[in-house]
Amino acid sequence: MFQSYKIIIGKITGIIFLPLLKFVKNVHLYCRMAGYLSRGKRAVEEALGVTRKPRLSPVQSARKWCGKATDQEGLERHFVSENIGFGVFATKPFEKGDFLLEYCGTHCTPEEADRTNHNYLFGFKYAGKYIWIDAFQTDRLGRFVNDAKENTIGCNSKQKLLFFEGVPHICLFASKTIHIGDEIRYDYGDDSGNLFWRNQLLSTMTIQMVLMMMMMILLMLKKPKQR
Structure with a gap:
């Protein structure tokens, strides 16, 4: 009886873990191949004198x-x-x-900014004076x-x-x-x-806070008193 249990457990283990082991092995092989291809690509680029553009800061x-x-x-x-x-x-x-x-947008003075009637303005201080950027006319x-x-x-x-x-x-x-x-x-x-x-x-x-407080007060008032 015990021997038959061992056989059944062994078969179940094989059914579950063997495909998993094959998958891990294939992934490992794929990763190794990807590494070889990447190194091979770099070697070809170096041989041809191809330089990669560095990423801009x-x-x-x-x-x-x-x-x-x-x-x-x-x-x-x-x-x-x-x-x-x-x-x-x-x-x-x-x-x-x-x-x-x-x-x-267009750089303008504070006086010019005061005469505008829109909200597309950004102000900043530069060289001791305020400058405004009027973005109303830009797309x-x-x-x-x-x-x-x-x-x-x-x-x-x-x-x-x-x-x-x-x-x-x-x-x-x-x-x-x-x-x-x-x-x-x-x-x-x-x-x-x-x-x-x-x-x-x-x-x-x-x-919203006031309404929540009113609801809590109402719930407290409606709560029956314990005798």
Whole structure:
């Protein structure tokens, strides 16, 4: 009886583990072959004098696309909602630190910025004076990137002021890994209460908290008293 159990267990073990061992062996062989092919490809490239282009650093990438005065591939504009309008979304993944795009437009003085009647303005201090970028007339994607407060889930990028050939550029870099379909958002940096959508969000959250507190009070009042 015990011998028959050993035979049955041995057959079951063979049925389960033999295919697994073959699979592991095939994977190991595939990995070895892939390594040989990769080394062989490098050897052929070296023999032919083919050199691989090194990957650009984020700042080098920013310089490249700012110089071309165009947006790189991997970002698209899509309609979000009536309240928000358009937004910029990733069509390829970006790693933390990668250059995304430039907020570009016409440079203007604070006096000229005060005479505008739109929100496509970005201001910064340069050489002791304030300069504004008016993006209203451009079709570049930078003007469509929406706001999200820093250290929140929605905020996935950060702006930096860079200088190329003495010209200032407002560049946006990924502050975390960005996946395909993610909306690009950064903190506009205005905590003065001028961003009406933040005030609306705060008002909505305040109303929700008040309603929750009222419901809890009502539930406590309805709770039957213990005798």
